[in-house]
Amino acid sequence: MKYDALLALMEPILAHPTTITALHNEARNCLIAGDLNKSKRLEQLIKIFHNSYVPATVQIGAGTTFAYGGIGTIIHAQAKVGRNCSIGSNVTIGGGQGTHPATRLSVPKIEDNVYIATGAKIFGPVLVGKFSIIGANAVVTKDVPAFTIMGGNPAKEIKKITKDNYTRYKSFIGRNIEYSEGIFT
Known part of the structure; x- marks a missing residue:
């Protein structure tokens, strides 16, 4: 099938979908802990997965x-x-x-x-x-x-x-x- 490779690549994410709340909580925890790079990457996941902007702050x-x-x-x-x-x-x-x-x-x-x-x-x-x-x-x-x-x-x-x-x-x-x-x- 046309999208088999993409589905295989996304399998870990599809098997364990996440919410904005879960991603935001993790991004905020990283921000508070001083890991700004990881916090920003988690914010990007909110944009990619949910088409939303909810920064860690x-x-x-x-x-x-x-x-x-x-x-x-x-x-x-x-x-x-x-x-x-x-x-x-x-x-x-x-x-x-x-x-x-x-x-x-x-x-x-x-x-x-x-x-x-x-x-x-x-x-x-x-x-x-x-x-x-x-x-x-x-x-x-x-x-x-x-x-x-x-x-x-x-x-x-x-x-x-x-x-x-x-x-x-x-x-x-x-x-x-x-x-x-x-x-x-």
Whole structure:
């Protein structure tokens, strides 16, 4: 067959596919350990395997996942992403002008348990609050309060997530935690 040689060459990779999260964690560990060359090579694997740019300098919390392998994901080198977030394909988290008064960053900071749907763009010094949902293709350039669903271009508040409707959205923003009244504090 035409591609037998290529398949044979790629067999170790195909037998043990890896995620952006695994490659990023390894690249970040290498960066912290001072092995910049290996860190950069692992970043290149993210580009090659996932068509994405997620540098080792990005801080990504435990439990965060990339839907559909994170295809087309771009995250600014200084961005911060919290724990248990879900990031869709073709998402951009990029820089902008000025600095945020609370985070002192010129790039987005995404708090814990945030769901960012396919195609969403988050630009500039914004803070995306915990347990928020950013809708598909939304363009966020302003802070997103915790427990808020945002959509549109420019993004606007669609709905608040409350104790009464939380279970409706749990599969998006609370998949790795048990519900308790304490999450709203």
